[in-house]
Amino acid sequence: MKDIHTFNRIAPEGLQLLNNEEFVLNEGYDPDAIILRSKDLHTMAFNDSLLAIARAGAGVNNIPVEACSENGIVVFNTPGANANAVKELVLAALVMSARPIYQGLRWVEHMEGDNLPEIVEANKKQFAGTELAGKRLAVIGLGAIGSLVANDAYHLNMDVIGYDPYVSVETAWNMSSRVKKANSLQEVLRDADYVTVHVPVNNHTEGLVNADFLHQMKPGAVLLNFSRDGIIVRDDILTALNNGRLDKYVADFADEAFVRHPKALIFPHLGASTDEAEVNCAIMAVKTLKYFLETGNILRSVNFPTIDIPQQSPLRITIVNRNVPNMVGQISAILAKHFVNIDNILNRSRGNYAYTIIDIPLLEDSLLQEILEDMSKIEGVLKARVINRREM
Numbered sequence: 001m002k003d004i005h006t007f008n009r010i011a012p013e014g015l016q017l018l019n020n021e022e023f024v025l026n027e028g029y030d031p032d033a034i035i036l037r038s039k040d041l042h043t044m045a046f047n048d049s050l051l052a053i054a055r056a057g058a059g060v061n062n063i064p065v066e067a068c069s070e071n072g073i074v075v076f077n078t079p080g081a082n083a084n085a086v087k088e089l090v091l092a093a094l095v096m097s098a099r100p101i102y103q104g105l106r107w108v109e110h111m112e113g114d115n116l117p118e119i120v121e122a123n124k125k126q127f128a129g130t131e132l133a134g135k136r137l138a139v140i141g142l143g144a145i146g147s148l149v150a151n152d153a154y155h156l157n158m159d160v161i162g163y164d165p166y167v168s169v170e171t172a173w174n175m176s177s178r179v180k181k182a183n184s185l186q187e188v189l190r191d192a193d194y195v196t197v198h199v200p201v202n203n204h205t206e207g208l209v210n211a212d213f214l215h216q217m218k219p220g221a222v223l224l225n226f227s228r229d230g231i232i233v234r235d236d237i238l239t240a241l242n243n244g245r246l247d248k249y250v251a252d253f254a255d256e257a258f259v260r261h262p263k264a265l266i267f268p269h270l271g272a273s274t275d276e277a278e279v280n281c282a283i284m285a286v287k288t289l290k291y292f293l294e295t296g297n298i299l300r301s302v303n304f305p306t307i308d309i310p311q312q313s314p315l316r317i318t319i320v321n322r323n324v325p326n327m328v329g330q331i332s333a334i335l336a337k338h339f340v341n342i343d344n345i346l347n348r349s350r351g352n353y354a355y356t357i358i359d360i361p362l363l364e365d366s367l368l369q370e371i372l373e374d375m376s377k378i379e380g381v382l383k384a385r386v387i388n389r390r391e392m
């Protein structure tokens with residue numbers, strides 16, 4: 001039995017894929033795996049038996065990924081599973097920044113009386129806006145969300161320019177050829193009326209939107225942030241709003257400095273909050289996690305390599321190790337010492353870490369245990385486990 005802990009609301013359509021014969025939910029204190037959305041795990045102590053964490057979402061900044069790698073814990077996310085939901089909210093945010101819809105709705109809510117239509121017609125000019133068509137939109141980060149926003153904004157007749165120095169081949173194929181490609185931040189920001197940022201927050205993007213970035217924007221432009229609050233320097237945005245350089249700041253992250261600011265429009269982190277996105281994310285997170293727990297194969301991990309080979313032998317040993325020389329040699333030597341034949345072995349690395357799968361014939365439990373203990377003692381092995389195909 002594998003114990004899965006959940007945090008936040010994970011859609012039942014995903015959780016019901018965890019059958020009762022193999023999995024229990026939220027039972028013990030030492031889970032084999034965690035599924036979560038935005039719960040912050042940075043201060044959580046990880047139990048030794050924790051094998052994996054699946055984020056039902058795109059961003060993994062609420063998970064201490066480096067510490068997980070050091071403890072041999074595989075971290076997964078659900079790429080693209082909520083991208084359409086975020087895209088739709090960004091399009092709504094673009095319209096709401098061009099036209100004071102929200103202000104108009106609030107105003108009309110407080111009106112009463114038989115002559116309401118006349119009052120409305122006499123005063124509605126205060127809620128006139130502008131159109132998006134013909135305006136330039138800069139999209140920074142052309143991944144799952146950014147590419148959808150860019151394509152749809154083009155269909156709203158916006159002049160769209162994108163910037164992503166690491167754009168994936170898949171995204172490049174999905175992008176409309178009408179979306180212009182910028183080669184630098186300076187180029188993408190220079191003439192844009194609207195700038196929307198869709199990058200993950202990490203060591204390279206933290207504070208990306210700072211005074212220098214804002215200075216490169218066209219005066220009076222609008223900035224949209226549906227990525228994370230960590231990508232902005234709050235004081236620099238406040239300064240730009242207050243001195244008029246930035247016309248509006250529209251974000252999906254509540255911050256005391258912005259919530260009542262007259263030039264800010266703040267959403268309560270609603271990007272992924274649609275029925276469809278919640279179900280998509282839960283199903284993808286559960287399937288990915290279940291596949292890893294059952295087969296040892298890794299798909300959609302943010303800290304370990306993709307590895308996916310069918311198990312053709314009764315036993316599979318999986319090893320999470322540091323990416324250092326002679327690891328496969330030492331692992332094989334232990335099996336050779338016990339005269340165990342290797343049916344299949346595959347080692348893949350990613351940065352400082354690697355993952356090894358070894359398929360072997362059936363062995364006595366005691367011998368298997370001894371082999372596993374020997375492997376766990378190798379300097380640089382972070383986690384080792386056995387998958388017995390008969391039990392699956």
Ligand SMILES: NC(=O)c1ccc[n+]([C@@H]2O[C@H](COP(=O)([O-])OP(=O)(O)OC[C@H]3O[C@@H](n4cnc5c(N)ncnc54)[C@H](O)[C@@H]3O)[C@@H](O)[C@H]2O)c1
Binds near residue numbers: 141
């Ligand atoms: N508001 C929400 O509820 C919500 C929902 C989903 C995702 N997000 C946030 O949006 C981010 C993007 O999501 P996604 O699904 O599009 O992820 P993604 O991984 O598909 O796309 C991210 C893109 O950013 C690009 N990138 C990275 N660093 C860059 C840089 N310095 N300059 C330009 N491009 C850069 C990458 O090459 C990639 O193409 C997530 O990491 C998450 O933080 C927020």
Ligand SMILES: O=C(O)CC[C@@H](O)C(=O)O
Binds near residue numbers: 056082
């Ligand atoms: O789960 C959510 O509501 C937000 C998810 C979002 O922040 C993400 O990074 O995918």
